[in-house]
Amino acid sequence: MRPVTIKDVADTAGVSVATVSRVLSGHPSTSEVARAAVGGAAVKLGFRPNAQARSLRKTRTHVIGLVLPDVRNPFFADLAQAIEQRARDFDFLTLFGNANESVEQQDRYFDVMLSQRVDGLIAAPQGGLSNLREILDSGLPTVFVDRVVADTSVPSVTPDNASGIRQAVLHLSRRCHRRIGYIAGPQSTSTGRERLAAFREALAETGADNDPDLIFVGDFQSASGAAGARHLLGLSRPPTALLAADSLMSIGAVAVCNENGISIGRDIAFVAYDDIEAFALLNPALTVIAHDVNAMGRLSVDLLTRVIAGERPESVILPSRLIIRGSTPPLQRDAAR
């Protein structure tokens, strides 16, 4: 079953390949009869232009690459959806790579994107500059989303990590919590680092306990959230409130609280990062640090199109918003601890 080529169409339409090409790409210099003949032949033969051949000839592929750390993380799934939809507006196909929170897989996808000659790249990177060297050297238009790599001039769209964490800690502080357990993200990511730094600053600002034991560094996966909760709850002086740096770790942590019969909202306060739909269903519902994921996706595509056009757009920081729900009631008798 040999694929149908432009030559086959030309033969059955009784014209040259050049005419077929012109008709199919909407070139103005085509006669009515040619359009009819070519159109008919193309439909009859079920012709599909070969994208490889086309983008070999032209310089552009009309494909953008998207490298994200983890599709199973609802935040990134939503982001992928938003980016893909927006890319569609610009007639870009999104080639999606899931790095699975692994630097090796991320690097492999960067390689693939280069080989596929994508017109641009949107990535939520991890690790340092080293593995991105080739991408940046190649001149491939690139935009970072959610996460960034320091010491690059790559435009980015990121959440206001510092503000989000600060709002959460201030809120807990107003609820009289002084021992706040923090399940941090991996320090190989900018979000992991920024959120942890913001947490420490907020601790200082509010005068809450700055106890190293109260900080557990996870890896943005639910298992590490569970491990973090186990560590924190097992402390001789356990925290009265928990704050986790992403949704997956929050899920793991909540599961551990449930297993141990520790009632969120009554025995312990809880704030999660990222507002995923299921968090509102919990009883009590979870207080979260929320973002406009859709805007984040749209903006990253918009920035990328401008980079492709040769501009150097400014990076964007999107506001974080604390949504207060039942998991962080005013601290009562627990304060005695």
Place this chain on the structure above:
Amino acid sequence: MRPVTIKDVADTAGVSVATVSRVLSGHPSTSEVARAAVGGAAVKLGFRPNAQARSLRKTRTHVIGLVLPDVRNPFFADLAQAIEQRARDFDFLTLFGNANESVEQQDRYFDVMLSQRVDGLIAAPQGGLSNLREILDSGLPTVFVDRVVADTSVPSVTPDNASGIRQAVLHLSRRCHRRIGYIAGPQSTSTGRERLAAFREALAETGADNDPDLIFVGDFQSASGAAGARHLLGLSRPPTALLAADSLMSIGAVAVCNENGISIGRDIAFVAYDDIEAFALLNPALTVIAHDVNAMGRLSVDLLTRVIAGERPESVILPSRLIIRGSTPPLQRDAAR
């Protein structure tokens, strides 16, 4: 910044393009000196083979297409992850298309996959045969996953929908529920149809109320789950148990129960389709119809590789398992209704 080609490498290595190609593709007929020279030049210039040109020349692209209905649905996100990881084992890159539960977008992605000349296609289709005509006619190796299209000879990997629903209804029946509200999936999908049919059969088998009002047809999105719950709870004779045909609709339905102060487990029983992590966190945790999503993903890739190899593998149906949790306690005083 013109991309580096094999010609550039040949020039700086002082050999012909043929030799460069042979060295780079590991052809045995190469000398040690040639390997060294080419390798050095390639690294020095940061050469990336052009995948377009390569797959234009060869017949294979080493890319498989994956068309799924909705990345935001955790079931499909997990499935995408599993498929991608397995595809990697076969050195296949996964080109991902998100149909957004829309037939038009699905069709557009089918088109794209054809144009990109993917080596194979895995899809969870919706709608009828019509829009798949071209794919099947083209001879593109294809496998269906989760959903199927009737009257095709496309191998598939699907969950045992009938068994899953039947187990759930029998379980509720044993818990003495006789009025079970069902939030069905769209009848344009095989899963939507099969699950609804199974529900009706199970109703007959258990002798539970077969009241048309107790069936609400949604679209697999959370908003329709909410609408369904509102409809069912507003009935003059409301159900004592709710069953929703996917995780997103379950989320919407649970949210509505919460809003209306209807306590799941106490005021109403609830069974959700698909075992997503957050469902175990709810209080009480949700009873679910679960599947081995990872196996489903792996198997679909395995089947596809066999189709690509020219075989005609048998379709696979994976077992459904009912995981009983707190949301479906024995019916007590509510039975009076």
Place this chain on the structure above:
DNA sequence: TTGTATGCGTTATCAT
């Protein structure tokens, strides 16, 4: 308006 011919970057055939 249409056709001929060339080139995009790579692989493979055929000599050497």
Place this chain on the structure above:
DNA sequence: ATGATAACGCATACAA
């Protein structure tokens, strides 16, 4: 083992 060259499918400069 290596080099020259044709071919993959398409778009376009140039001629007609």
